Amino acid sequence: MTVNFLDKETNDRLIAAIIAATDNKVTTKEISxxxxxxxKFNAMEWYLRKIRHKAIEMxxxxxxLAPPAPKPAKKGxxxxxxxxxxxxxxxxxxxxxSAKVKSEALVEDDMLLDPVSSNDNDFGSGDDAAEExx
Numbered sequence: 001m002t003v004n005f006l007d008k009e010t011n012d013r014l015i016a017a018i019i020a021a022t023d024n025k026v027t028t029k030e031i032s033x034x035x036x037x038x039x040k041f042n043a044m045e046w047y048l049r050k051i052r053h054k055a056i057e058m059x060x061x062x063x064x065l066a067p068p069a070p071k072p073a074k075k076g077x078x079x080x081x082x083x084x085x086x087x088x089x090x091x092x093x094x095x096x097x098s099a100k101v102k103s104e105a106l107v108e109d110d111m112l113l114d115p116v117s118s119n120d121n122d123f124g125s126g127d128d129a130a131e132e133x134x
Contacts, residue, residue: 012051013058019048020055020062 004010019026032044 012054016051016054016058019052020059024052024055024059026052 005014026048028045028048029041031048032039032041035044
């Protein structure tokens with residue numbers, strides 16, 4: 001059942017339920033003080049009189065009723081519990097597996113150096129065609 005709290009009768013019933021829940025121990029003087037200067041004590045007393053009567057009726061009706069049933073417990077989320085959980089307050093992490101480095105064949109230093117040509121020209125080659133343009 002849906003409740004429309006914008007309805008005046010619903011608001012009056014809500015206020016009556018609140019007053020009934022507090023065993024009708026509501027001081028009109030304190031309520032009018034909290035409400036502000038725009039309302040007088042007599043006006044608040046007159047307005048709450050009918051709501052207090054409704055609260056007494058609600059209290060009498062509710063005495064024979066059982067309280068509402070609690071919500072059923074939620075089902076598990078399906079997650080498995082970790083057996084390595086935190087036991088002492090400190091989190092311990094497993095050591096990560098180190099990646100193995102692939103070994104490579106060593107290259108000798110002699111292979112890295114370019115052989116020096118015996119020709120002393122700027123082009124570094126013994127071509128006769130390169131000498132024609134000079």
